[in-house]
Amino acid sequence: MKQTNGLSRRDFIRQTSLLGIALTIGTYGVASGVPEIINVQTTGKTGIELLAWISIDTSGKVTLRNHRSEMGQGTFQAIPQMIAEELEVNLDQVTVVFAAANPKKFGPQPQEGSFSVRGWYKQLLQIGASAREMLIAVAAKQWNAERSDCYAENGQVIHRPSGKKLGYGLLVEEASKLTPPQNVPLKLRKDYKIIGKPMRRQDTPLKTNGTAQFGLDKKVPGMLYAVVERSPRFRGKVTRFDASKTKAVPGVKNVFMVQRAVFGTLTEGVAVVANSLWAAMQGRKLLSVEWDDSGFDHLDSGQLSAQMRENLGKPGPSEKFEAVWQSSVRKIDAIYETPYQSHSCMEPLNCIAHVQENRIDIWGPIQEANWIQADLSERMGIPKENVTVNMTFLGGGFGRKGFTDYPHEAALISKTMKAPVQVVWTREDDMRTGPFRTGASYACKGGVDKNGQILAFQMITAAQWIGQEWSPKPYPDPEPPSYNNGTTEGMLHSYLKAIPHYSFCGVGTRAPIPVLWWRSVYASTNGFAAESFIDELAHLAETDPLTFRRNHLPDKRYAALVDQLETISGWKSRGKQAGWGVAITECFGGICGHIVQVSRKADGKLRINKVIALIDCGWYVNPDIIRAQVEGSIIMGLGAAIKHATTFKDGKAVHQNFNTYEMPRITDTPYIEVHIMENDEPAGGVGEPGLPPFAPALCNAIFDLTGKRIRMLPFNLEDV
Structure with missing residues (x-):
């Protein structure tokens, strides 16, 4: 410069x-x-x-x-x-x-x-x-x-x-x-x-x-740097630590225990503060910490999955729904599963805090400025008007950088040091500590009548509810499971006008793993189960999947989207050498449909040829931004469908960097075509609605080509 x-x-x-x-x-x-x-x-x-x-x-x-x-x-x-x-x-x-x-x-x-x-x-x-x-x-x-x-x-x-x-x-x-x-x-x-x-x-x-200022670019006079050693298990407490070797590293200023609030739990760590980030990181490598990991389960991914499947049966059967379902001319039931996911923003978490006698100044990649301002005011006992939260550019957020834990931790470290401090999370800190997108299991039942219309539709969800995490109740929760109205998030609202008998229910699964919003929140998992099962019902009714959806969408706005999706994709002229799948979901004020085309390569392995997306976000500002957001959503959905998942062993996250939590590469990315509906509807969402349809549309396309129904994510495309 x-x-x-x-x-x-x-x-x-x-x-x-x-x-x-x-x-x-x-x-x-x-x-x-x-x-x-x-x-x-x-x-x-x-x-x-x-x-x-x-x-x-x-x-x-x-x-x-x-x-x-x-x-x-x-x-x-x-x-x-x-x-x-x-x-x-x-x-x-x-x-x-x-x-x-x-x-x-x-x-x-x-x-x-x-x-x-x-x-x-x-x-x-x-x-x-x-x-x-x-x-x-x-x-x-x-x-x-x-x-x-x-x-x-x-x-x-x-x-x-x-x-x-x-x-x-x-x-x-x-x-x-x-x-x-x-x-x-x-x-x-x-x-x-x-x-x-x-x-x-x-x-x-x-x-x-290079002139854009992200959180890691920000510097303030007199700033120190900190990294925090955190328990590899999510609720571990510090028993003791030995910092003698750490303090011998040139530039290290202090080593002390620090807490940060993760919902209703105060998690503990050991902060290493230095005059450079390098010195702080080198000092942490020499730190010896003993953890108390008692009082909570050390779960594996298999145990979590089994627990969720067990919870699917806890609501008990509805006699009224069961009678209708049994009376269906044709009926089917299926279970779908989606994994935990890391946010894995390209810019890891970081935050600068400067706590003075009656003032706090924050700088960094902040997604929820007001909430962090209010949270720090309450926790630190400083008037809200004296808490200034300055936003930089964010290198991705996806919900993770809307949480209050990392500014709170930075403020506590600054208060101890009586100086501005930038706390930096490494990639491993971020990916092994969470919070994560929750895994989920779905029990779906459905039946069609003699006219090929859905007579009965049921979806029971078992997952960790984000709302439960605010409760400071002891773990494990001694109370009966809770129910959540987010179980319909992602499903087209118009479906519920056309289906005469439907039932939705959610069972909260308690676990010591912190969970948080992840791009499109519950719709990212609900959409996979709901639109995959809608496709199963279409084949059960022996009806074209796109026509089947149109037949169950009485509102003109939804029908117009289906018609336009059919036109821009050339759906009616599709050949038999490729598999075509469709899915349409709705969340945060936006409706989005995807058509995915797959085929076999010369070596017999599957290839995603093309994704055609159509979004109805009503009144809009900039079509280039919309197309970029939908393209990004599709690539993020692609990764979650066929590339990565966060798994756990003995209560610890297994995947801690991109060597095992693989991201889609450019060679994995199919041709993407994004279209925007033109109408007079109020403005709707864009950044999140483009993600949920991808996984079900892909799996529906694979079924169309191979006859194999995929009900668990992620899966290896080359193994199908």
Whole structure:
């Protein structure tokens, strides 16, 4: 990076952009849930500051703040693109920066549930429109013109009759004194200039030229480094440790026991703090720790699977459902199993914390800024307004970096050291410690009537529920198993209108293994069981699988997706030399269908030829981001289906790095084609809905080609 008189180019741009007066405008969600656009003036070199989504300095430079984390899903582009559309500025005129956690200014900032666009698009459009109207009002007053004769375009206000123009920078001071208008009419979609267009992402140049700042890139003055030795079993306690050799390593500053909160459990470790990451890691290698592993089961994967299968029978039979099922003209039952999975983000966990007397500052790859702010405030006894959570780019998140444990651990280490400390997890720390995606077992029953329609459908789920982990109850849980309403997550809502008799139930499996959200959460496993079993019922009814689904989707939106999927894939013209499989799932406001094509190679081994994906996410911002997210979801789903799983032996995670937890390589990746439905539906999710259909569509394609039904993941494609 070019340096000028000790000032980096990045710092120069950041500081000079703050000169002059700025208009900062935002939205605040009031109790009624209706966003109110407000404007409060403050003094200082940043000019006017409110809910800082939009700032415009007197030179006309526009700064837009992204209040959500950016872990590759595209918020750094999509959120500014929404604001800029109504503000009437081009994105090449804009600087985008991250906003720190501040729920009073920005409202909820969690990055989960594919919520950034679907949860915020109306508010963000309104913010841009209100700012635009304030600027137009000032220009009209200066010209003594009618407001209706003025319009905004390309960062300036134009007087239509005379052609006179005023840039936003010349209007911002007076505009900042106005009361922002409420409920400004928004553009019709046909009038959009940048929304709906495949625009280049603002973060791509930063990530290709090396200037993007991820958590591991962040440095603060006086910062120390820490690594933590953690128990290889998930609830092990420190009995004693010998740090004599560790402390002899040059640069090691301190060695001490530390805890971190994992749901209702405080897990223990030994922190090694040094003046460099290398010294800390070398010191940890010489550390000797004895662990107390009593009081909890040391489970193997086989024992977990057996426990879940046993739990499938705990709800007991429903006499009413059993009678209907038995009356079916044809009926079938099957058990499906999915494994535990690691998040395995390409950027391992890391966090910088600086704890002072009545203040905490956090920097890092944070996925859930508000939650971490609130958690640290409560645990450390510091007012929430004195806890600042600064977000960097995330090298992947998938739910793991939304958890509170790693910032909590960093804060405790910083408090002990009375200095800023960056805690770094190695790949092995991450993959053997978790939390993980839960494994799951499914007992499915179904029957069809004489017309080939589903008469009865039942799915019982046995899995560890994420919600159970917040309970501090002793392990093992002495209470009866709990039930969870997440058992239908991933299944098409419209199915339930067409199936006359259905039953869903979930049994919570208790284990000492911590589990957490994993991209698309329960839908990633539910979808495999549900859509594989729907396919089994289609063959039981002797009906084309795509037609069978259409016959059970009475809502027009779902039927339209099936029709479009049939058209873009050429489903009706498919030959007999390849296997074709289809699956359609729904989660987080998005509906996605996949068609997978497989064939035999010359050596007789299976090959995935092509994946055709069609996503219905309703109103959308940037089609390039959507395609990238669905492609990434498919590759992640591919890995979980045929490449990797986290297994356990004697209470320890077996797979600790990519040498055994294999990721898909480019040679494993099939041709992927992504299409987007065009309709007038509200905005839905994108980052997660593209994953669940892949595994069932692949297995359904394999059945179509080979007649072999795969009901357990992962499997080796070459062994089929």
